[in-house]
Amino acid sequence: MSNTLIDLVHITKSFDGQLVLDDLNLTIHENEFVTLLGPSGCGKTTTLRIIGGFEAPDQGQVIFDGADITSLPPYKRELNTVFQKYALFPHMNISDNIAFGLKIKNKSKSYIQDKIQYALKLVNLDGYGRRMPDSLSGGQQQRIAIARAIVNEPKVLLLDEPLGALDLKLRQDMQYELIRLKNELGITFIYVTHDQEEALTMSDQIVVMNQGYIQQMGSPEKIYNEPENAFVADFIGDSNILDGLMLEDKLVQILGAKFPCVDVGFGRNKPVDVVIRPEDVELTAPEEGGLTGVVSHMIFKGVHYEMEVQACGFEWLVHSTRMWPVGTQVGIRVDPFNIQIMNKPESEDEEAVHIED
Amino acid sequence: MKIKKNLSKTLLAGPYLVWMIAFTIIPLCMVGVYGLTDRTGVFTMDNLTLLAQRGYMKALLLSLGLSLLSTVICLALSYPLAMILRSRGNGRKGFMVFLFILPMWMNFLLRTLAWRTLLEKNGVINALLDLMGLPSLQIINTPAAIVLGMVYNFLPFMILPVYNCLMKIDNDVINAAKDLGANAFQTFFRVILPLSVPGIISGVTMVFIPALTTFVISDLLGGGKVLLIGNIIEQKFTTANNWHVGSGLSLVLMIFILISMAVLNKYDKNGEGNAF
Numbered sequence: 001m002s003n004t005l006i007d008l009v010h011i012t013k014s015f016d017g018q019l020v021l022d023d024l025n026l027t028i029h030e031n032e033f034v035t036l037l038g039p040s041g042c043g044k045t046t047t048l049r050i051i052g053g054f055e056a057p058d059q060g061q062v063i064f065d066g067a068d069i070t071s072l073p074p075y076k077r078e079l080n081t082v083f084q085k086y087a088l089f090p091h092m093n094i095s096d097n098i099a100f101g102l103k104i105k106n107k108s109k110s111y112i113q114d115k116i117q118y119a120l121k122l123v124n125l126d127g128y129g130r131r132m133p134d135s136l137s138g139g140q141q142q143r144i145a146i147a148r149a150i151v152n153e154p155k156v157l158l159l160d161e162p163l164g165a166l167d168l169k170l171r172q173d174m175q176y177e178l179i180r181l182k183n184e185l186g187i188t189f190i191y192v193t194h195d196q197e198e199a200l201t202m203s204d205q206i207v208v209m210n211q212g213y214i215q216q217m218g219s220p221e222k223i224y225n226e227p228e229n230a231f232v233a234d235f236i237g238d239s240n241i242l243d244g245l246m247l248e249d250k251l252v253q254i255l256g257a258k259f260p261c262v263d264v265g266f267g268r269n270k271p272v273d274v275v276i277r278p279e280d281v282e283l284t285a286p287e288e289g290g291l292t293g294v295v296s297h298m299i300f301k302g303v304h305y306e307m308e309v310q311a312c313g314f315e316w317l318v319h320s321t322r323m324w325p326v327g328t329q330v331g332i333r334v335d336p337f338n339i340q341i342m343n344k345p346e347s348e349d350e351e352a353v354h355i356e357d
Numbered sequence: 358m359k360i361k362k363n364l365s366k367t368l369l370a371g372p373y374l375v376w377m378i379a380f381t382i383i384p385l386c387m388v389g390v391y392g393l394t395d396r397t398g399v400f401t402m403d404n405l406t407l408l409a410q411r412g413y414m415k416a417l418l419l420s421l422g423l424s425l426l427s428t429v430i431c432l433a434l435s436y437p438l439a440m441i442l443r444s445r446g447n448g449r450k451g452f453m454v455f456l457f458i459l460p461m462w463m464n465f466l467l468r469t470l471a472w473r474t475l476l477e478k479n480g481v482i483n484a485l486l487d488l489m490g491l492p493s494l495q496i497i498n499t500p501a502a503i504v505l506g507m508v509y510n511f512l513p514f515m516i517l518p519v520y521n522c523l524m525k526i527d528n529d530v531i532n533a534a535k536d537l538g539a540n541a542f543q544t545f546f547r548v549i550l551p552l553s554v555p556g557i558i559s560g561v562t563m564v565f566i567p568a569l570t571t572f573v574i575s576d577l578l579g580g581g582k583v584l585l586i587g588n589i590i591e592q593k594f595t596t597a598n599n600w601h602v603g604s605g606l607s608l609v610l611m612i613f614i615l616i617s618m619a620v621l622n623k624y625d626k627n628g629e630g631n632a633f
Contacts, residue, residue, distance in 0.1 A: 052532075052536060053535075054532055054535075073535070073540075074532070074535040074536050075535045075536070075537075075538045075539055075540050080536055080537065081532070081533070081536045083529040083532065083533060084529070085527070085529060087527060087529035087530045087532065087533040088530075088533075089530060089533070089534070089548060089552075090530070090552065091551045091552055100534070100537050100539075100547070101537035101538050104537060104538040104539050104543055105538060145533075148533075148537070149536075149537075152537065152538070
């Protein structure tokens with residue numbers, strides 16, 4: 001693994017007596033695309049603003065490249081931010097916007113000219129230098145905001161929901177653009193979003209946050225396939241979250257039926273949360289499944305059918321390419337590898353299956 | 358269909374048009390006619406060139422000087438205040454702005470008369486200074502008192518546009534400047550100040566023009582000893598009963614106002630400062 005670039009150590013922050021971040025520890029490595037993901041009010045933007053220097057933590061330290069920068073003002077930090085609503089300087093044209101940071105640093109005219117050209121090419125907006133910001137579309141303005149940040153050659157680029165104001169199609173295009181930029185520039189991106197799909201698409205590392213705590217940190221695959229708690233499972237993608245009882249190693253009881261699984265080490269007769277992704281639920285003839293139920297809803301989603309199956313008082317969400325008409329008696333089968341067992345939250349603080357949006 | 362639509366729009370503007378023709382355009386034309394004729398009704402430029410005479414020129418220059426000074430003082434008071442209000446939390450902001458507007462709820466003449474009582478030789482301020490053993494203040498009936506009166510009366514007209522304009526600046530735009538390496542000084546001069554130009558222009562217009570044309574403030578606080586161009590024009594219409602010279606001088610003053618507005622508007626690219 002590459003070198004540590006940013007270390008957040010025991011960061012605590014509250015606004016008007018309300019705790020936003022509680023003893024947060026986070027390490028970010030060089031050259032990573034790290035996404036802070038969570039519902040609104042989870043502390044992700046505050047974390048970013050603390051790294052950028054726009055908020056000071058109540059307690060804790062921000063270590064950047066080995067040095068403590070906790071009390072360093074934003075303009076002395078070797079990182080740049082792309083703001084949610086672009087925040088271009090409305091009284092300057094595009095070239096002057098991009099040149100702002102370089103002029104402050106007293107770079108030579110020819111250097112600045114080269115950089116402007118380079119940056120405009122990089123974000124595919126060659127020839128826009130003379131235009132004023134308000135004559136550009138939202139997507140173009142956001143790309144200029146990125147150009148304005150990267151000409152300063154920061155070690156880290158902070159992005160605060162930069163695609164939030166764009167429409168779906170543009171957002172998807174910009175996701176690819178950002179991945180390309182990150183690879184071309186070879187710098188660290190710290191990205192804040194509440195959009196789990198965006199996070200899964202772009203990130204090397206995802207940090208799932210809720211109510212001021214880091215719920216889980218890991219690669220997109222790990223977060224999706226092995227959520228550590230019910231909040232993560234529920235927030236990332238669709239899922240069926242059930243109360244289970246771990247009877248013994250590799251055997252869990254769900255809704256009164258026994259399912260073989262692959263998890264060990266939970267002990268005997270331990271209550272657990274069980275996550276099963278809708279695409280991992282297999283519908284069979286009633287006698288072949290571990291549980292039986294009745295299909296109560298069915299919609300066609302294009303790639304697959306989305307069905308709801310009532311079984312033993314639980315409404316299962318099922319994605320399948322095979323259609324089962326409403327009213328059909330079906331059996332439910334789950335491959336042992338696809339049953340994810342999680343410890344129940346131990347304290348009320350960790351109880352986090354509460355999504356605001 | 359299109360014509361109909363345009364017609365209904367024109368009709369909506371009707372009441373205002375009537376008002377404007379009756380009370381702005383026609384009076385303006387009358388001022389023009391009076392200003393360019395003599396008592397016998399013959400065309401003349403004399404009423405305009407009269408201004409070149411020493412007494413009139415002195416009054417005009419004094420007016421320009423005092424209103425310019427008042428405008429600068431108003432700006433110097435308002436801008437820092439608006440900056441402080443901008444950085445404050447929401448709760449107190451409204452209250453502070455309210456405080457500045459509060460004097461406007463009282464009659465303008467009353468307020469100016471109150472200043473007279475305060476500033477008089479044996480007035481409240483001098484009584485207090487006397488109590489503290491300090492030398493008395495002799496500014497009533499001087500240009501200083503007039504500037505004080507102008508600043509006091511017109512300050513809200515500067516604060517409001519400047520404050521509104523500063524409040525409109527997106528916090529993230531300022532954060533972006535800091536983020537790109539600008540210190541507080543650079544952030545102010547490269548971002549905040551240029552973005553507040555429309556507010557400044559609006560405020561300057563709203564303070565400078567009434568200050569330039571006032572005769573009430575100079576009457577009450579100047580005690581008839583300091584003549585501004587406004588006072589001279591007023592006298593022409595009232596005591597001297599010479600509408601022709603009064604109108605002529607008004608026209609020249611109007612030209613000065615138009616020039617100053619043209620200069621100001623050159624700096625106002627966004628066109629938000631066109632208060633008049």
